[in-house]
Amino acid sequence: MFINPEVPLESLPGADNLDWLPLHPRFVRRLQLGALLRVLVIGAIATVAYFLMKGGDSAALGRFADSLLPFALAGFGLFAASILIWPMIAVPRRGYVVREKDILYKTGVLWRSVKAVPFNRVQHTKIDSGLLDRRFGLANLSVFPAGAGGHKIRGLGTDTAERLRVYVSERIEAEAIEPEDDQNSPLPDPQAEASAAHENGPPADAG
Amino acid sequence: MRPSIDSGQWRRISPFAVVFFVGKTIRNLVRGYVQLAATFGALAVLIRATPYAAFLIPLALLLVIAVAVLRYWFFRFRIEEDRIRIRQGILEKTLVELPFDRIQGINVERRPVDRLLGLVTVSLDTAGSETTEGELPCVKGDLAEELQTRIGAGLRGPPGKQPEGAQGAARGVPAGVGDTADERAIGDRSPRKILLRLSTGDMFRIGLGRDNILLAMMLIAAAWRQPRELPYRLAETFGFSEDFVRPALETAEATLARTDALGETTFTGGIMLTALAVVLALGVGTAFLRYFGFVLWREGTAYRTRGGLLTQKEVVVETAKIQQLTLSQDLLLRWFQRFRLRVHPAVDSDASAHHDVPRVLEVPLLEAPLARELRTSVFGEERDGPILFPKSDQFRRVSPHYIQAHALRLGVVPAVAGALFLIPVTGLTKVWASVAGIWCAVWIVCGGLTALQRWRRLGYVYGRDGMASRGGFVGRRVDAFLYRKVQSVTLKRSPIERRNGLATLQVELASDTVTVPYIDHGVAWRLRDYILYTVESSRRRWH
Structure with missing residues (x-):
């Protein structure tokens, strides 16, 4: 028998109505630090390149470097500002929901997407955390179904990630399709079941 | 079962596998072009320095052969009741264990050498977490047959426990045919039914019918400002300009140019026609190499194809493991009133990195009635939704x-x-x-x-059991699948879509990702919820 009490499908006007859980508050700082490091590295390389061009034998190359300098500075400033500010815009718009039968993850500022992975399709899960993540006490949870889909939820607290992983693993066990079960209990008529739990079936019409 | 299959002992493959391993090593070397260039460069420098270095070449060859012999020596496999184990490795030993019910598809390849000796190379495809694939090089042909029977039987489960009726139909076997097939499969050999044989004329249709041939022809016509120079340039590139091509071309050109403008046009036209003929010949040649003697047949609950001129390839896909059907019709195929069908089993997410070709059962040329029959047989009772024919009036357009x-x-x-x-x-x-x-x-x-x-070209259709998405540019292509085979669903909205109350529905299957852009947001999210509901309430195996 199919029970999914948390999700009465008909009462669900859309994914917007779910209680999205935010990522860890420190995640913004972690992304900003990562961006800062990237900015510093690129800046250092650019500075070295500038002085190499200036200090070289060719005077023309030096003049070229000087003429390029304002554009390069402006471009670099813009780039640095945008990647430092971006996490503050993007992270609050990410979020996840764990339901009884599936896990949802939303991302995107302009191009938004909401992906749902049912637990009975998950093949395995993975937690990883890089150097910076560990510094901030963060971890990433990946959920892999077969094929190309799957989540990578970045920026969870370490305990949250571990608790989630355990929960997802339990759900996978619970939802696993057992052939014995499949064969012993006669299948209810899929048609009748579908119409009982989901009255309209698939959406009626585009209009 | 036969003693040959049930011995349960560690066994060797044929010694001719040495040739296979040599070939494999060389192919792996060639794949790293940089590595190869570096090796040859270093070798050339060495040989120029000391002539004795030339001995390095046979030495390297000997080494490759020695490695191949060792690999053969340490390669063992063992077939058990419900699984196959493959043990290999010289220094680093690996043991792969493949339960039969995990295997998604079997591919049999007969290289020219193998065919002379009656040997085959069997590769076993698995889905999902098991990344190591099983490959049995150079085994006896009948062993492959037995293995296929075994895997088919393993999938259908032990005889007797099988629920009848709805379950059989649900597995995609049409009523009647499927039941008898199941019963007989318990015996030694399941019944075969040949569905399609491609003739030599079909090879021409396949070769000419591809859109990329059309595109190549258009490119030739467009990118060609000075057709007269092309043969010279080609001759230079391939390095036979001095010998005889250049004088011949020059004479031809001179004779023609001497007459008048018409002569020049003839010359230009001749070159264009030659290039066209080369492109067409390449297309037809490829078709001959890949599909010569193509046969599609059904055996028990599996579909099998075999074809190829030199290297013969055989693909087996169990009906229940099919994730998706893709029917496409390029522009010229439409004129021939034929289709191309691809049957996707589940593949590893990184399968493309492992294999040269995705392991898909492809029927390069078929007519509408056979496509209809295959669709009925694959989707069985669950036929409401997954429409296969691009011209069907059930397809809805996406938003303008x-x-x-x-x-x-x-x-x-x-x-x-x-x-x-x-x-x-x-x-x-x-x-x-x-x-x-x-x-x-x-x-x-x-x-x-x-x-x-x-x-x-865009369009989509959905029903109670599945849906289909149509797309294409010159030709058409339809991807059809059942909801219960879906792995995950994504709802995407771009700024334009949000302003107009639209959304993009993206469905990830174990075989591929199907995208339906610019449909009504309400329809998209309800479809999303319905797919999730179907997946989450389905107690059936998806593979």
Whole structure:
């Protein structure tokens, strides 16, 4: 028998109505630090390149470097500002929901997407955390179904990630399709079941 | 079962596998082009320095052969009741264990050498977490047969426990045919039913019918400002210009040019026709190599194909493991009134990295009735929704806002970017304005037309059990699947989609990702919820 009490499908006007859980508050700082490091590295390389061009034998190359300098500075400033500010815009718009039968993850500022992975399709899960993540006490949870889909939820607290992983693993066990079960209990008529739990079936019409 | 299969002992493959391993090592070497170039470069330098270094070549060959012999020596496999184990490795030993019910498809390859000796190479495809694939090089042909029977039987489960009726139909076997097939499969050999044989004439149809041939022909026509120079350039590239091609060409050209303008046109036309013939011959030749003697047949609950001129390939897919059907019709195939069908089993997410070709059962040329029959047999009772034929009037169009968005991306963005790029080159002058104007007009018109054509091809259809998505540019292509085979669902919304109450539905299957852009948001999310509901309430195996 199919029970999914948390999700009465008909009462669900859309994914917007779910209680999205935010990522860890420190995640913004972690992304900003990562961006800062990237900015510093690129800046250092650019500075070295500038002085190499200036200090070289060719005077023309030096003049070229000087003429390029304002554009390069402006471009670099813009780039640095945008990647430092971006996490503050993007992270609050990410979020996840764990339901009884599936896990949802939303991302995107302009191009938004909401992906749902049912637990009975998950093949395995993975937690990883890089150097910076560990510094901030963060971890990433990946959920892999077969094929190309799957989540990578970045920026969870370490305990949250571990608790989630355990929960997802339990759900996978619970939802696993057992052939014995499949064969012993006669299948209810899929048609009748579908119409009982989901009255309209698939959406009626585009209009 | 036969003693040959049930011995349960560690066994060796044929000694001819040495040839296979040598070939494999060389192929692996060739794949790393940089590595190969470096090796040959170093070798050339060495040989120039000391002539004795030339001995390195046979030495290296000997080493490769020695490694191959060792690999053969340590390669063992063992077939057990419900699984196969493969043990291999010289220094680093690996043991792969493949339960039969995990195997998604069996592929049998007969290389020319193998065919002389009656040997085959069997590769076993698994899905998902098991990344190591099983490959049995150079085993006896009948062993492959037995293995296929075994895997088919393992999938259907032990006899007797099988629920009848609805379950059998649910597995995609049409009533009647499937039942008898199941019963007989318990015995030694399941019944075969040949569904399709391709003739030599079909090879020409396949070779000529591909859209890429059409595109190549258009490219030849378009990119060709000075056709007369091409043969010379080709001759130079391939290095036979001095010998005889150049004089011959020059004589031909001179004789023709001496007469009049008509002669020159003839010469140009001749070159164009030759190039065309080469392109067509390449297409037909490839078709012959890949599909010569192509046969599609059903055996028990599995579909099998075999074909190929030199290397014969055999693909087996169990009906219950099929994730998706893709029917496509390129422009010329439409004229021939034929289709191309691809049957996707589940594949590893990184399968493309492992294999050269995705392991898909492909029927390169078939007519509508057979496609219809295959669809009925694959989807069985669950036939409401997954429509296969692109011309079906059940397909709904996506929103025309798609044209706007696509034209913006394909036309306006490159047009504006190109116009801005022109400023440093020409400055803000009259010349700039006229050039930029022409540039923008061309891009916007092209982008708009492309978007319009793509939109005309787009379509989707859904029902109680599954859905289908249509797309294409020159030709058409339809991806059809059942909801219960879905792995995950994504709902995407771009700014334009949000403004117009639209959304993109993206469905990830174990075989591929199917995208339906620019449909009504309400329909998209309800479809999403319905797919999730179907997946989450389904107690059936998806593979």
